[in-house]
Amino acid sequence: MSPIGPGSEIDGFCLGEIIHAGSMASVYRLMGPEGPLPLIMKIPRLGPGERAVNVIGFEVCRMVLGALPQGTHHPTLVSHGDLESTPYLVMEFIEGPRLHDWVVRAPVTPEEIARLGAAFALALHDLHRQDVVHLDLKPTNVMFRATGEAVLIDFGLARHGHYPDLLAEELRYPVGNWVYMSPEQVLGVRCDPRSDIYALGGILYELATGRQPFGKPRSVAELRRRLYRDPVPPRAIVPTTPEWLQEIVLRCLELDARDRYASADEVAFDLANPSRVVLTERGTRQRRAGWATLLRRRVQARHFKPAPCPPPSTRVGPARIVLVAIAAAQPDEALFEALRAAARRLVAADDQCRIACVTALPPAAALSGARDEDTATGRHIKHLVILRRWARPLQLPEDQVTYHVLESDKPAAALVDYARMNDVDQILIGAPRSGARTRLLPGVSSQVVAEAPCNVTVVRVRTEG
């Protein structure tokens, strides 16, 4: 058999230039046949002298990608060859930059990190809700489409909750990228989506500081250091790092998975809304833990028990985001109360859910002509106050409720966009009351119902009599 290279043909696919030659696989562009998608072929390195994990990585990649329906956030698997004859995977070619392109330029501005990180987190959430955990996230495995959406690639070490974990027992050493690996992965746990959130935090850390949170471990002993050592706070390295960003990064990097964000869409939400991040000690921390704490943690680390993995499918459930659309410009106390009652029922059913109170206003300029910023800010604050007053009777903790005033000529479209960007799970919106002044905004609720990417509950005030 002739060696495989550019110009070779495998099962009708014509190999073009080689675009990656790694330790696990080689990747070629495909020249033909013509099809709707640009394609690549990934050929695992097998044979004498190669590692067993290459074979399993190939099987895992085929199994996981084969199980995922065509989607934005992962490459589509088009075809594959069998392990017994010619193993290969033919996948969609993703054209675009990798997160690595920013990492090499780090530190990156907080705004840029928020934009890239939110896209990354949404892609991750999309994966997690299909019961897949990636487990090998690194800056070279995150790409961006021209539309700005993130695409996660290389599923060779991933875990799909519906399939046997072929890598479960092959782990004499923890497999995956040691730089961003979560503490529970170090201990061999391969079923927790919050491990990916840890890696996401590690990559955000590197974008913010230009350094890796735990350096590049060269031995298992060095790798285990993250079971007790906390990373240097980003603000101690780059003092201009905003507190909100440090808060997000360090929360992702918490040792115990239960102390991290419960789901990646929450990370996306916080990155997209920095002013809504609830700051704790994490956000303002100036230095690492002192020697006494370190000593205590070192002793504890010997008995460290990773958090149990959340059960499949329900694992991304707890952090549901509910958008309550409040017509702050037309306060209607009866309708507000009806919306509160509906929100109360949702919180009673799921005390982890987050309430985003949102109102949409026409841009200030359109109303007040050239009458300056003050009016705009004043109006903004006035509506925030109305939103806060709406939420107060619910008596929710600070970090469970957020407030947003959107400015747009098209309130319905703004609400729908917001729901899509923040991966909202449910929308509560008031129906216009017949005869009331709300008739001035006909059809906002019906337009939201028609276009929303999630469930919409239209709340109506019962008329007396």
Next chain:
Amino acid sequence: MKLALFADIHSNLEAITACLVHAQSLGADRYAFLGDLVGYGADPLAVLDLIEAHAAKGAVVVLGNHDAAAIGRPVDLLSPGAEAAIAWTRAQLGDSQRAFLAGLPLTVRDDNVLFVHASANSPERWTYVSGPKEAEQSIRAGNASYIFCGHVHQPKLYFMGAGGRPMPFEPVPGTPIPTDPHRQWLAIVGSAGQPRDRNNAACYALADFERARLTYFRVPYDYDSTARKIRAAGLPERLARRLERGT
């Protein structure tokens, strides 16, 4: 080739009929009945007639411990409820059914596939494959790419890792699992006639050899009728109730 695999049918006519209809609708063209055709339930004759008809058309059938007990072979470790049902079953069977059961083998091998009721390691001892250790013994003794078995009523799939230890996996119903023949697999296909994992739907598996996929299915069936017949036959009440609850 699509092979439908049924185990622990236990004289449950409604369940096995529902599973067969389900498998046929998915294009099954071969069948295997992995033992414990009778016992517990009230329809031994109808179930045996059905399986014998499939056997005449080439289906694989192996003997289970309840089947052995029903034809008077010494079998240990049957619970009092099971003993009562076996005594009742024995009285129902005619010569032809007894002859059919007596002629069943403990294992059937077809190329790289092995069919057995319990463990491939001394099948006559009816060892429960209840964990990786028992699975390893069965896989080593079976020496096949695929071992299909029953006896344990909970569906489970073991695959042999490179380290020589079988890894357990709880299959998700309806999800086709890639089962490439370069690994060794041991599939406990779940119980068609008496599921015990708190899910009262009948359980079976379908192996698609062309695509190297194994899919477990849960099929709802009319357990009310089955339970009614068990009560009418005067069999222990518990045997009726557990079908309703899936325990």
